[in-house]
Amino acid sequence: MEAIHVTSFTGYVYPNETVVAWTILIAVYPYLTGLVAGASSVSVLYTGSGLKEYKPVSRLALLAAFGFMLTVPIVLLSHLGHPERALGAMITPNFKSAFSMFGYFAMLYSFILFLEIWFEFRVYNVLQARSSTGIKRLFYRTLTLFDDNISPESQAFDHKWMRRIVIFSILGAHGLHGYVGFVFSSLKSREWWSSELTIVIFVISAIVSGLAAVMLMYLVVSTYRKQKADEVCLRGLAFYLMIFAIFTLFLEGVEFVSLIYKAKEGIGLILEYVTGPMFYRFFIVQFLVGAVVPILILFSVWRFQLSGRKLYLATATASVLALAQVFMMRYNVVIGGQEISKTMRGYLDYEVPLGGIEGSVAAIGAIIFSLCLTFVFVKVFTIDFEDESVVQDRHTMETSGNSGVIPS
Amino acid sequence: MSKRTIPLSQTEQGRRRFIKQVLGSSLLLVTVPSLASRRGADTVLMEQHKQEFLEKYSPNGFDPFAHRWSYGIDAYKCIGCNQCMTACKLENGLPGHPSINNRWIERYTKLEGDSTVYVDAATDPANIAVSDPDNYIYRFDDRYENADVEYSFFVPKMCNHCNVPACTQVCPKSATFQTPDGAVLVDEDRCIGCLYCKQACPYGARYLRPIPARPDGVTRVAGKCTWCWHRLTQGLQPACVSVCPRNALIFGDLNDPNSDISLWIKQHGREILVLKAEMGTHPAVKYIGINEEVR
Amino acid sequence: MQEQGSTPRYAIRLVAVVVIAALVFFLGLRLFVPEGSKLTGSYDAQSLPYIAAAPLAYASNSQSCGSVNCHSTVYETWAKGAHGARQEQSKCEVCHGPQGDHPKQTKKLPKVRGDGDVVELCLVCHARLKARQNTGQPQIVAQEHPAPHEGVLKCTQCHNPHSPGIGAGTVSQQGETPEVQAPAADKNGAKKTDAGADAAALAAPCFSCHGANGRGGFAPPIAAQSAATLSDRLNQFRSGELKGTLMNPIAAKLSDQEITALAKYLAGLP
Numbered sequence: 024m025e026a027i028h029v030t031s032f033t034g035y036v037y038p039n040e041t042v043v044a045w046t047i048l049i050a051v052y053p054y055l056t057g058l059v060a061g062a063s064s065v066s067v068l069y070t071g072s073g074l075k076e077y078k079p080v081s082r083l084a085l086l087a088a089f090g091f092m093l094t095v096p097i098v099l100l101s102h103l104g105h106p107e108r109a110l111g112a113m114i115t116p117n118f119k120s121a122f123s124m125f126g127y128f129a130m131l132y133s134f135i136l137f138l139e140i141w142f143e144f145r146v147y148n149v150l151q152a153r154s155s156t157g158i159k160r161l162f163y164r165t166l167t168l169f170d171d172n173i174s175p176e177s178q179a180f181d182h183k184w185m186r187r188i189v190i191f192s193i194l195g196a197h198g199l200h201g202y203v204g205f206v207f208s209s210l211k212s213r214e215w216w217s218s219e220l221t222i223v224i225f226v227i228s229a230i231v232s233g234l235a236a237v238m239l240m241y242l243v244v245s246t247y248r249k250q251k252a253d254e255v256c257l258r259g260l261a262f263y264l265m266i267f268a269i270f271t272l273f274l275e276g277v278e279f280v281s282l283i284y285k286a287k288e289g290i291g292l293i294l295e296y297v298t299g300p301m302f303y304r305f306f307i308v309q310f311l312v313g314a315v316v317p318i319l320i321l322f323s324v325w326r327f328q329l330s331g332r333k334l335y336l337a338t339a340t341a342s343v344l345a346l347a348q349v350f351m352m353r354y355n356v357v358i359g360g361q362e363i364s365k366t367m368r369g370y371l372d373y374e375v376p377l378g379g380i381e382g383s384v385a386a387i388g389a390i391i392f393s394l395c396l397t398f399v400f401v402k403v404f405t406i407d408f409e410d411e412s413v414v415q416d417r418h419t420m421e422t423s424g425n426s427g428v429i430p431s
Numbered sequence: 432m433s434k435r436t437i438p439l440s441q442t443e444q445g446r447r448r449f450i451k452q453v454l455g456s457s458l459l460l461v462t463v464p465s466l467a468s469r470r471g472a473d474t475v476l477m478e479q480h481k482q483e484f485l486e487k488y489s490p491n492g493f494d495p496f497a498h499r500w501s502y503g504i505d506a507y508k509c510i511g512c513n514q515c516m517t518a519c520k521l522e523n524g525l526p527g528h529p530s531i532n533n534r535w536i537e538r539y540t541k542l543e544g545d546s547t548v549y550v551d552a553a554t555d556p557a558n559i560a561v562s563d564p565d566n567y568i569y570r571f572d573d574r575y576e577n578a579d580v581e582y583s584f585f586v587p588k589m590c591n592h593c594n595v596p597a598c599t600q601v602c603p604k605s606a607t608f609q610t611p612d613g614a615v616l617v618d619e620d621r622c623i624g625c626l627y628c629k630q631a632c633p634y635g636a637r638y639l640r641p642i643p644a645r646p647d648g649v650t651r652v653a654g655k656c657t658w659c660w661h662r663l664t665q666g667l668q669p670a671c672v673s674v675c676p677r678n679a680l681i682f683g684d685l686n687d688p689n690s691d692i693s694l695w696i697k698q699h700g701r702e703i704l705v706l707k708a709e710m711g712t713h714p715a716v717k718y719i720g721i722n723e724e725v726r
Numbered sequence: 727m728q729e730q731g732s733t734p735r736y737a738i739r740l741v742a743v744v745v746i747a748a749l750v751f752f753l754g755l756r757l758f759v760p761e762g763s764k765l766t767g768s769y770d771a772q773s774l775p776y777i778a779a780a781p782l783a784y785a786s787n788s789q790s791c792g793s794v795n796c797h798s799t800v801y802e803t804w805a806k807g808a809h810g811a812r813q814e815q816s817k818c819e820v821c822h823g824p825q826g827d828h829p830k831q832t833k834k835l836p837k838v839r840g841d842g843d844v845v846e847l848c849l850v851c852h853a854r855l856k857a858r859q860n861t862g863q864p865q866i867v868a869q870e871h872p873a874p875h876e877g878v879l880k881c882t883q884c885h886n887p888h889s890p891g892i893g894a895g896t897v898s899q900q901g902e903t904p905e906v907q908a909p910a911a912d913k914n915g916a917k918k919t920d921a922g923a924d925a926a927a928l929a930a931p932c933f934s935c936h937g938a939n940g941r942g943g944f945a946p947p948i949a950a951q952s953a954a955t956l957s958d959r960l961n962q963f964r965s966g967e968l969k970g971t972l973m974n975p976i977a978a979k980l981s982d983q984e985i986t987a988l989a990k991y992l993a994g995l996p
Contacts, residue, residue: 025641025650029530035537035550037588037635041530044626044639072445104624104639104651111621112603114758117768122627123603134744141740168743170736177734184737211710212597212633365635366726368550480765488762488771490778510863512851514820521824522783538857568850575856576867583857608769618773645780661780670824673786676809676816676851677861 028376034292034369043361043373046381048102050357051389053207053225054350055091055098056200058393060226061233062088063136063196065260070143071189079253080260083244083406084237085143088196089136090397095129098389101380121206128202132195139192141166142185144404146173200229207356214289214367215360220278228271228349234264235345240397242339244406254330261338265321268345272314275352289367296363296370305355313348317341493664495612500658501692502672503681503699504587506720511536511585513569515671515680516553520567522659522670524644527564529553531638533656534589534671538571539724543579548724586725587680589671590615590636590656591706591714598628598637598655607653613715614658619644622652629653633710658682783824791818791825800888807889821847821887848881884935925991928984932992935972940995945972949995957989 029041062084068074069081100106113130116123149171152163164171204225207216238260245252283290297305320341323329329337362371376382485494519525519533529535529552537552551558553569562570575583592615599607599615606621607628629637640654659669667673672682683690696703696717704721705714718725762771785791788810792801804810804818819825845868854865881887932948933940940949948956962968963977964985980988 027526027528027530027641029554032554035552036554038530038532038535038552038554039629039635039638041554042638044629068445072448074442074445076442102625104626104653105622105649108604108621108623110755111758112623114755115604115621115760115763115768115770117600117602117605120601120603120627122601122625126603145736168736168739170734170739172734172736177736180734180737206627210597210601210631212631361630365633366550368726484765484771488765488774490775493778495774508814508861510851510858510861511855514850518784518819518824523780538855540857568846570850570853571855571857573853573855576854578856580856583855583859585857605763605768605770608766610774616773616777618770618777620773620776621770657777661778662782664778665782667782667786670784670786673784674817674820676820677814677863679814 028381030371030373032364032369032371034364035366036364036369036371037366040361040364040366040371043358043371045357045361046102046373047354047358047375047383047386048098048381048389050350050354051386052095052098052102053200053203053357054232054353055095055389055393056203057225057229057232057349057353058091058236059088059095059132059136059233060196060200060229061231061235062091062237063192063233064230065233065237066139067189067193070139070185071193074259076253076255076259078408079256080237080241082143082404082408083240083401084233085136085140086400086404086406087237087240087397088233089140090395090400091393092129092133092136093396094389094393097392101385101389121202121209125199125202125206128195128199132199135188135192135195139185139188140400140404142181142188145181146178146409147405149173150409197226197229201226207360212365213360213363214282214287214293215363216356218278218282220274220281221356224271224274224278224352227267227274228352231264231267231271231345232349234260234267235342235349238264238338239342239346242335242342244401252335254334257334257338258324258328261321261324261341264341264345265318265325268314268318268321272310272318275309275314289363292367292370293363300362300370300372301355301359304351304359309348309351309355313344313351317344317348320344490664495610497686498612498663499685500592500613500663500715501683501685501696502589502592502658502669502716503692503695503703504716504718505679505681506584506586506718506725508677508679508720509536509585509587510677510679511538511571512676513553513571514674514676515587516569517567518670518674519656522662523657524642524648525654526642527567528641529559529562529564529569531641531654533636533654534587536569536571537586537588537725538583539586540575540583541581541724542575543581584720586718586721587671588634588636588706589716590632590658591634591712591716592656592658593712593714595711595713597631597633597710597712601627601631603627607655610660612663614660614663615655616657616660617653617655619649619652622649624651624653626653633707633712634714782826784819785824785826785828786817786819788815788817788819803886804888807886808891809888816851844880844882844887848885848887925987928988929991932988940992948992951993953989953993956992957985960985960989 027042030043032041065077066081066084066088068077070085100109103109109126112123112126116126118124145167148163148167150173152160152167152171155163201222204222208218208221211217238257241257242252282293317340320337324334324337324341358373358375362373364370375386378384481496485492485496489495513536516532516534516536520527523533525531525533532553535552537550540549540551541547542549551571553559553562553564555572557572557574558570561572562568592609592613594613596609596615599605599609602608603625604621604623606618606623607615608618609615624639626637626639629639637653637655640648640650640652643650644654659667659671662669668682672680681691681695683692683695685693685696687693699719702719703717704719705717707714707726760770760772762773763769765771788801788804790796792798792805801810809816849868852864852866854867858865885891929940935945936942936948937945941947959968960973960977960980963971963973964980966974968974977985
């Protein structure tokens, strides 16, 4: 018989609630989809809107988004009672269920991301195919569908379609993550989850996490390569991070204050819980250290136009704190929501085990796995851009209407 | 083309585009609700294929379309002996562990001069200390015997087999569903154990099954009270109703005006309450003898 | 200007690959839709016969337990006793456990009750709890029943589990000590005319402790003792001269005439 993990509780909770159903991996899951949405948005700053400052991080963000995206099904499947039956949700889906629609959405969005990557790196793949031999050559040739056309017309074609795909990519990324928010907020059984604001908070904080993740990755990669990270890019990202972090803080605050103000049934219990077991996680980590502090750091980056080492240190710190904040927010929603009993008379005290599929090691492992995937993609593709002698910058081509002369 | 007299810089254009793209598209898309609300589609389709359904799938010639089950609980009579809980676990192959239940009993106690109502059930550590869960014996301790009790009563709880179930709405595969006769069941062979249904249920009626319910059963799937559907199809009553030594549990077919439940409902009429009516789930389990403290 | 020429070859290949993959995937999935789902439009109806085939544990038909060739005697007793006659019935399987596969498998008092501990089993329903107060359920505090007594008696020594009321047809009322004797005299204190029948009815409850016909059970034998000794003893119990016994509250309810009649009757028993 499987061990039954009983959680201790205060007050009264339904007997079946003493076994907490959704554990840390289900907190990692919206975290990952949020990173996908956020990283995708960063990538789109250049590929979609043509903001040249963000060119250095654009490809890194795109590959990171894909890395996070492919980890999502692994995280979800690990948590199921019967992962081998999960595909059945696509065979006979329940159209009313957010989970089943999520399956389709995730598949669709993975496909869109794949298309984006395919078009983005098509020229690179062709060049790689031309300059390698054996298995590697076969690999790249397969990726290019055995067509090594990189003429200006083909590149223009690519850019045109990239512009279109990018729109769907943004729709898809935020739709995906917003849908994850809907998975929680659509349940009327839990007061803590069933606010419509939950979806919006998920989306906005996703952008925060994506910006922070990409910034951090860019700093790490630059350090590793002993290059200087582009300061204009960093400062721009830091500014956006600040704006969205302020917006997130505002929304989370509004949601909490509304809950208290409305004072529906069980509010006494919720207050007791929030000021008791959840105090540190909620007020200190999620609001203070995770939101107010990074905002202040980023504000000083912006206000005092920090540069050099100060800039790198400030943005790195702010990114780490912001990432921690977003994870803590997901944890507080998923686990916190289950700790507040549906009886409204008690709460549970869930402790994350260390090992096992529900343990913190598994959760950290999932994050590390997504970073490893990103690393693999970075190795297979590249985060740099091709020399302009070979490939014309897409935006120069469009705005100037200059076809240029490029050796094919 | 832009209609402005002063053209925006490329950066500004890009920034505006970005903001529009991100915020606009995300807010638009996430407000699109789940596709095709197909409430009631299952039953409509089944009505059309009723004949075929009865030929192929009805067990022992049982016609689920002919019945509409309902359940009554008389909390005035319940003595909290937990015999129904024991019988349910033995009938349905559940472990004795007090955290895995199709049904359980709650004790509500209000003390003199104290505005809080205290609730405890089988998972309360003090109750576990006087029980023997491994042998399926569940008791309530005597903590209030020397206290000034204003009122105290027992409330049996179980799956309410709601007429508008929150759980079947969220199951990704329709592995949990409602039969034409009103019972909400779980298809053990389809369930993936995601427990979204457990989250959606406002009454805490579901759990993840740790041991198989029967020799050919499955573990790690969702479990819940089935109204002993395997007994209903043979004309018997659920195990809990069958053993209650105080006849505090009433079960029957609403389609039959002379069934136990129909007569009971007629008798008790406006006293009847359901749990968490504001959830809109329209439970099929009716209570008398509970007050607003019971959630 | 860019030449808006024909679609590049790789794009066509891409579209082809994607379309073929999508078709294979989605059409392939359709092959796996269960028959039962096609009928209902959602759930697999095949699960219904499976669910209905679950094994039964409880037979839940007390009448069939008492059918002619089976436990009819006990059933008769039960049907007339407090556990069976009232509207709220303590059915056979409440104490005996699930008997769905009986008679192949017999369980006496069910193993689940741990060594068939009768006292614990009775107390599951009859232990006093504040929350049982208004339910009409007879309740006791084990250590204080039937009187302050060293150790807890086994319930079945006084109570027949199939007809647990003590005394002719009496059923314990909630909150009162059970009348461990015959029905009290009528309002005027007049006795029934048939002294013999009266004495026998008075003595009947004694036998649940003192054994059949007073020959001794867990309480000492009272039959064929001298009437004088018996009446003396009863008086001593009643007055409290002999204290702290089970007999004190019992004797306290007897009148002088009843003591005399009882002593005479018991002395006359073989």
